[in-house]
């Protein structure tokens with residue numbers, strides 16, 4: 489097993505003084521799925537933004553052996569696919585297809601290959617019917633799936649999904665679980681949906697006030713914090 | 718018709734028309750009609766909603782009417798007319814190009830014509846930003862309506878205060894949104910370069926469009942001047 493992500497002592501303070509990360513250690517190994525759990529505002533989103541250098545605090549993070557530094561950003565962002573908590577922030581092009589093509593084109597793929605990747609990814613998430621639609625006319629759950637397709641089209645080695653199940657109806661959630669189980673990538677799931685996390689992840693990391701309060705087998709963590717409805 | 722023309726040629730044609738409008742002297746009713754006819758022809762072949770475009774071009778008027786008014790009071794009626802007609806016709810020309818060209822194509826064209834990348838990025842950001850602001854405004858309006866905003870503040874001062882407070886929140890929220898969008902673009906390896914699906918190709922129609930617009934605008938300019 490090789491280590492894909494290694495983070496140690498990550499600290500980050502927002503401009504308004506909020507200490508959002510207060511010494512986080514984290515590790516992700518090849519092929520595994522880890523759930524990041526923890527109360528609202530505990531720093532989960534802030535932490536995953538550090539993995540691709542979208543936020544930079546102090547501490548040491550390496551992704552696939554590369555330190556997260558400016559000169560590695562392009563290579564790291566090609567390896568780590570992020571699906572954001574707010575899909576509206578992710579979809580900004582005039583049509584669904586153009587949005588799904590955006591990532592592959594930025595990777596330097598020629599137009600026909602980029603299109604093929606985009607169409608395949610939209611097919612995977614069941615949104616191929618919407619290629620010509622404007623993303624802002626889609627329902628919240630559809631936007632979610634298109635946002636995921638835009639990342640899958642880049643064939644990343646690691647998937648980071650921030651609250652992927654919000655807005656999805658139960659059958660679509662099941663469908664997402666099935667899809668994610670099939671995908672070979674290592675995954676980080678930031679979620680409050682414990683059933684979803686248990687269906688996919690074996691390991692969990694529990695955040696509390698910017699720190700990792702506990703980590704271990706997901707069922708054990710869920711029990712310890714009484715993390716259920 | 719206009720939609721399918723090459724964005725670079727449209728930009729150059731726009732530039733030719735804008736410079737002609739700006740530099741033609743004297744700029745009276747006849748001069749203005751000539752340029753209006755040219756733009757009118759463009760509007761017709763573009764199949765855009767005519768009244769909508771004409772109305773939207775009027776957004777520049779509040780800024781220019783003030784100055785025109787001053788010129789009018791100073792007894793310079795001709796200058797007053799030019800102060801209104803030139804900006805309006807220019808706005809019409811810009812709208813004609815913007816409304817018939819997808820933004821990514823327009824920006825890619827601008828950078829391939831040598832417009833500095835920083836400027837193109839700022840334009841692109843502004844474009845996205847406007848779109849985001851409009852959407853936020855709508856969300857907030859709906860939310861306010863649901864809470865009965867219209868019922869409570871019927872007097873003017875109250876409404877003004879509510880509106881200015883809302884505007885401040887709107888800008889703060891829009892700024893955060895724009896930041897989020899920037900972040901998600903970076904996450905998908907955006908490096909500031911816009912890559913179109915199909916590389917633009919020049920055909921004779923594109924060149925003809927540019928030639929026609931430039932020749933028409935500039936011969937009109939010379940004819941008026943002589």
Ligand SMILES: Nc1ncnc2c1ncn2[C@@H]1O[C@H](COP(=O)(O)OP(=O)(O)OP(=O)(O)O)[C@@H](O)[C@H]1O
Nearest residue numbers: 502503504506508527528529530531532533534535
């Ligand atoms: N842009 C920002 N400016 C200032 N403070 C922020 C900003 N974004 C987040 N914070 C603060 O940082 C802390 C961590 O936020 P973060 O979004 O990482 O939490 P989270 O664990 O993802 O929460 P949730 O489960 O609600 O998504 C919170 O206290 C939040 O208020």
Ligand SMILES: [Mg+2]
Nearest residue numbers: 532533534573
């Ligand atoms: Mg979060």
